[in-house]
Amino acid sequence: MTAEVEAAVAEAFRQEWGRIVAALIRVTGDWDLAEECAQEAFALALERWPRDGLPHRPGAWLTTTARNRAVDRLRRRTTEAAKLREVATMASVHNAFGSSEDDSGVQDDRLRLIFTCCHPALPLEARVALTLRTLTGMTTAEIARAFLVTEATMAKRLVRAKGKISNAGIPYRVPPAHLLPERTGAVLAVLYLLFNEGYSASTGADLMRWDLCAEAIRLARLLARLMPDEPETYGLVALMLLHHSRRATRVDAAGDLVTLDHQDRTRWNQGEIDEGVAVLETALRRDRPGPYQLQAAIAACHATVADAADTDWAQIAELYGQLVRVVPSPVVKLNQAVAVAMADGPAAGLELVETLHASGDLTGYHLLPATRADLLRRLGRRTEAAEAYREALALAPTEAERRYLANRLAETTLQGED
Incomplete structure (x- = not known):
């Protein structure tokens, strides 16, 4: 297998996994089947692309292959009329994997997937973990590290969450407007964890995965448009943009980590900084500060000074004090300790x-x-x-x-x- 093919498959996995799985779940309603067929599609790519050459549109090739695998699996699984009708439905939506509107008007399968995973019937951590597993292709071990639990514990949570969705008949859709608030916290947490996995990868040779960061920002913008009166959605968008503005300076040419105080601030993305500050101001005008707005305010303290020596650490420590009162997590307390120092x-x-x-x-x-x-x-x-x-x-x-x-x-x- 050539290095070119390996790189192409790896890139396709980063770009297409979440879209393929989300679309398969929408069409089949079977979470495990969706993941298995997506995995088989990528395995076939590793087998066939070296022989046949890279397809012109790798994502379309993988989507078609995964869909065909799902159809074959359903045909073999049962001959019941209901399943046959399901197969017929899948065949009729040959090109429908991109989107299919529900009552919310949202045309993004991945955002619908997040809201389905974040149903209030599921425990909060299970909601977040299940979304990361299906949307990003993160392994159970990687998600376990993000939650600071064992791999076995996380595996059990994921199995229980999938079973709950199936047994309770939780619909695959964005809920009506009056039900959005009860899922907002979990959805925001999912998007932020998705961004963080890209910003500081949990494993591997690369510190960052910018494709995950970009996807998290895209989905957060979509969520902000869906919920324009919720200031925390704007706070999260601002937080992501302000962190993302530093992406070009976080590692040097050798791939080594560059700490904040040594980064070349002239290379920070000023457009993203300006947008992040403006979005944060929009959120703060709602006068309902929350954890994402507080974190964005901290990020703005760093992003808006030209020299690290001019950083207002007293202000940052004060903001962390407020954040600890809202989110008394040990990780927030550790960040507070750095600011106090x-x-x-x-x-x-x-x-x-x-x-x-x-x-x-x-x-x-x-x-x-x-x-x-x-x-x-x-x-x-x-x-x-x-x-x-x-x-x-x-x-x-x-x-x-x-x-x-x-x-x-x-x-x-x-x-x-x-």
């Missing part, structure tokens, strides 16, 4: 980090020992810092982050104890 000194930040460390809430999360190591280094406690860097290095999920931590460990070890 920058505003009030490393000792103040380390005190908060040590409390988190003692709680055990972030066990296995590499950024906890990495943050602890950095603060210990700044305080001159380099032996302890080196131990913490080693712990972080063992937990880091991507090669770029491992290289960064290895370099910091080497620097700390060479400097020795002050």
